[in-house]
Amino acid sequence: MATATATTWGLTRRSERSWGRVLRPWAKELTLILVLYGLWQYAGEWSLGRVDVALARGRTIWNVERAFYLPSERATQALFLHHRLALRGFNEFYAFIHTPALAICLVWLFVRHREHYPPVRTVLALVTGASLAIQLFPVAPPRLLPLLGIVDTGALIGPRVYTPGAPGLDQLSAMPSLHVGWSIVIAGAIVWVCRRPWRWLALAYPIVTLVTVVVTGNHFWADGIVVAVLCAGATLIVAKAYARPPVMPAPLDPSPDLVPEPSAVG
Numbered sequence: 001m002a003t004a005t006a007t008t009w010g011l012t013r014r015s016e017r018s019w020g021r022v023l024r025p026w027a028k029e030l031t032l033i034l035v036l037y038g039l040w041q042y043a044g045e046w047s048l049g050r051v052d053v054a055l056a057r058g059r060t061i062w063n064v065e066r067a068f069y070l071p072s073e074r075a076t077q078a079l080f081l082h083h084r085l086a087l088r089g090f091n092e093f094y095a096f097i098h099t100p101a102l103a104i105c106l107v108w109l110f111v112r113h114r115e116h117y118p119p120v121r122t123v124l125a126l127v128t129g130a131s132l133a134i135q136l137f138p139v140a141p142p143r144l145l146p147l148l149g150i151v152d153t154g155a156l157i158g159p160r161v162y163t164p165g166a167p168g169l170d171q172l173s174a175m176p177s178l179h180v181g182w183s184i185v186i187a188g189a190i191v192w193v194c195r196r197p198w199r200w201l202a203l204a205y206p207i208v209t210l211v212t213v214v215v216t217g218n219h220f221w222a223d224g225i226v227v228a229v230l231c232a233g234a235t236l237i238v239a240k241a242y243a244r245p246p247v248m249p250a251p252l253d254p255s256p257d258l259v260p261e262p263s264a265v266g
Contacts, residue, residue: 002034029110029121036128037099040178051140054172058140061175061220062148070221073142074150077215087153090212095154095161098179098209105186113193119242120189126234127181131227138172143217150217176227177219183209184231 008027066072080086102124109117143152154160162171183206190202213219 005030054138135173139175141174177223180224181227
């Protein structure tokens with residue numbers, strides 16, 4: 001799909017026809033988004049490490065969290081383990097919500113708020129790129145660490161996102177959580193663009209997402225914290241990059257009425 005949109009972008013770059021002018025910006029932005037999405041899908045296959053190393057890193061994150069007195073993922077999951085309907089809802093949310101939500105947000109910005117789209121897209125690109133770089137070093141999610149006692153809720157009641165059997169590298173990209181990162185970008189965009197009081201309800205989306213990735217056993221709390229820091233850093237970079245320089249007022253031409261007459265000589 002990225003190849004098709006890139007080809008369309010290339011073919012319409014010099015076109016002055018109306019359909020070319022309409023397709024060109026869509027093709028450009030879709031190419032960028034699809035490339036990022038494709039890289040995210042394949043990031044696990046490029047991980048630099050082995051499964052045993054990823055498991056060791058997961059245990060290290062667990063120990064560091066306990067040292068900083070973060071809430072226990074096991075205790076959080078235990079609050080919902082006996083509520084099958086709630087678990088199913090968390091699994092469905094994890095499996096099916098994050099990509100359509102991001103797509104809807106980007107289309108909404110591109111169509112209705114075009115002037116706000118570039119900064120949000122750039123934040124998204126920076127966060128996704130930084131996350132993919134970190135994910136080159138595999139980290140096992142809590143559900144793959146048997147000593148933690150955290151249940152793989154997808155395998156328990158479905159739907160199952162990952163294939164059964166021995167974990168492949170595609171499952172070892174727990175740090176950081178792009179589910180949480182994308183939800184923060186979406187919520188931030190809504191709060192920034194909209195002006196109605198209900199816009200603050202959007203902040204519930206990343207909170208629900210963070211709880212979801214923990215309850216399903218797919219991420220540590222630290223995975224969400226790290227990506228939140230990445231979002232904050234990307235936002236600061238983009239805010240500075242897109243800041244408009246102050247417009248200096250043009251010098252006023254002196255009014256003819258204010259020009260002093262030459263003084264009389266002798």
